Amino acid sequence: MQLQKSYEQHESGTLYLVPTPIGNLEDMTFRAIKILREVDLIAAEDTRNTRKLLTHFEVDTPQISFHEHNTQERIPQLVDKLLGGQSIAQVSDAGMPSISDPGHDLVRACINANVPVVPLPGANAGVTALIASGLAPQPFYFFGFLERKKKDQVAQLESLKNREETMIFYESPYRLKELLKNIATVMGEGRQVVICRELTKRFEEFIRGSAEELAAWAEETEIRGEICLMIAGNDNPEMPVEQTFDDLSVTELVEKLMSEQGLSSKDAIKETAKIRDMKKQEVYQAFHGF
Structure with missing residues (x-):
C-alpha cells in the first residue's frame, strides 16, 4: 500500500502530467502554462512540436526528449533528477500524457521510487x-x-x-x-x-x-x-455457448479437447481426468482401448 499526498512537502521533486491542446491552442489551461513555467525540466514526446507551444505561451523552461524509442535510457535519468529535487513536467504531442505515449512507464517508475505524480486535467481527443x-x-x-x-x-x-x-x-x-x-x-x-x-x-x-x-x-x-x-456497442451480443461434456464418452471427450483446443493427447487426457474426476491412468486406458 502507498499513500500519496500530492501537495505536501516532499524531499523529491514532483512529476507533473501536463495535457496539451489537441488542435486549438486556446484549450491550453492557465494552470498548465503555470506548471510548465515553474518546473525545472519538460520531458517532451517531440521537442520540436513542444517548442512551438512553449514559444506561443512564452515558456522558456528547458526540454528533454522522451519518446517510445528512448524510454530505457530516459526513465532512469528522469527519476534520478526527480529524486535529486528537480520537478519535471511530462507532455505528449497532443492531449493527455500516458495515453498512447510512453508516459505510463515513467509514472510506474516514479511510483516505485516514491516520487509524487500529479496529473493536470485538460484536453482529451x-x-x-x-x-x-x-x-x-x-x-x-x-x-x-x-x-x-x-x-x-x-x-x-x-x-x-x-x-x-x-x-x-x-x-x-x-x-x-x-x-x-x-x-x-x-x-x-x-x-x-x-x-x-x-x-x-x-x-x-x-x-x-x-x-x-x-x-x-x-x-x-x-x-x-x-x-x-x-x-456503437452491440445491442444484441452473442452469448458464449456453455460447453457441456456430459453426453460424451471418455474417448470422445479426449478427442474433442484435442481437436477444438489443440491439446496433445497427453494434455487432453489430463484435462479429461479433471472434468470427469477420474484418475489419469483410467482415462489413458479407456482412450487407448486397454
Missing part, C-alpha cells in the same frame, strides 16, 4: 469526440490504436464485436479505409460508426452512419488529419 458523436457516452471503452496488419486487426475486432459499450479508437488517415472495411465485415455493415476528423481545428468534421456507409464514403474521399473513430 477520445472523450471530446465521444460527447458529440451521438453514440451512448457511457459506459464507453477506450482502445486506442488497433494493430496495423489486417489479420491481427480482424482478430482484435472479433474480440471486441460483442462489447456493449461505445468503443473509441485512434487511427491514421492512411489506414482508415481498410479499417472501415474490416469493421463492416466483422461487426456487420449496419453497425453505427462515427468518425471525428481534425477535432478542435478549423476543418473539424463528424461523419456519422453505418459501417457500410462510412466505408463507401472513405472510398470516395481523400482523408487527411487526425482521426478519432467510435463504434
Whole structure:
C-alpha cells in the first residue's frame, strides 16, 4: 500500500502530467502554462512540436526528449533528477500524457521510487469526440490504436464485436479505409460508426452512419488529419455457448479437447481426468482401448 499526498512537502521533486491542446491552442489551461513555467525540466514526446507551444505561451523552461524509442535510457535519468529535487513536467504531442505515449512507464517508475505524480486535467481527443458523436457516452471503452496488419486487426475486432459499450479508437488517415472495411465485415455493415476528423481545428468534421456507409464514403474521399473513430456497442451480443461434456464418452471427450483446443493427447487426457474426476491412468486406458 502507498499513500500519496500530492501537495505536501516532499524531499523529491514532483512529476507533473501536463495535457496539451489537441488542435486549438486556446484549450491550453492557465494552470498548465503555470506548471510548465515553474518546473525545472519538460520531458517532451517531440521537442520540436513542444517548442512551438512553449514559444506561443512564452515558456522558456528547458526540454528533454522522451519518446517510445528512448524510454530505457530516459526513465532512469528522469527519476534520478526527480529524486535529486528537480520537478519535471511530462507532455505528449497532443492531449493527455500516458495515453498512447510512453508516459505510463515513467509514472510506474516514479511510483516505485516514491516520487509524487500529479496529473493536470485538460484536453482529451477520445472523450471530446465521444460527447458529440451521438453514440451512448457511457459506459464507453477506450482502445486506442488497433494493430496495423489486417489479420491481427480482424482478430482484435472479433474480440471486441460483442462489447456493449461505445468503443473509441485512434487511427491514421492512411489506414482508415481498410479499417472501415474490416469493421463492416466483422461487426456487420449496419453497425453505427462515427468518425471525428481534425477535432478542435478549423476543418473539424463528424461523419456519422453505418459501417457500410462510412466505408463507401472513405472510398470516395481523400482523408487527411487526425482521426478519432467510435463504434456503437452491440445491442444484441452473442452469448458464449456453455460447453457441456456430459453426453460424451471418455474417448470422445479426449478427442474433442484435442481437436477444438489443440491439446496433445497427453494434455487432453489430463484435462479429461479433471472434468470427469477420474484418475489419469483410467482415462489413458479407456482412450487407448486397454
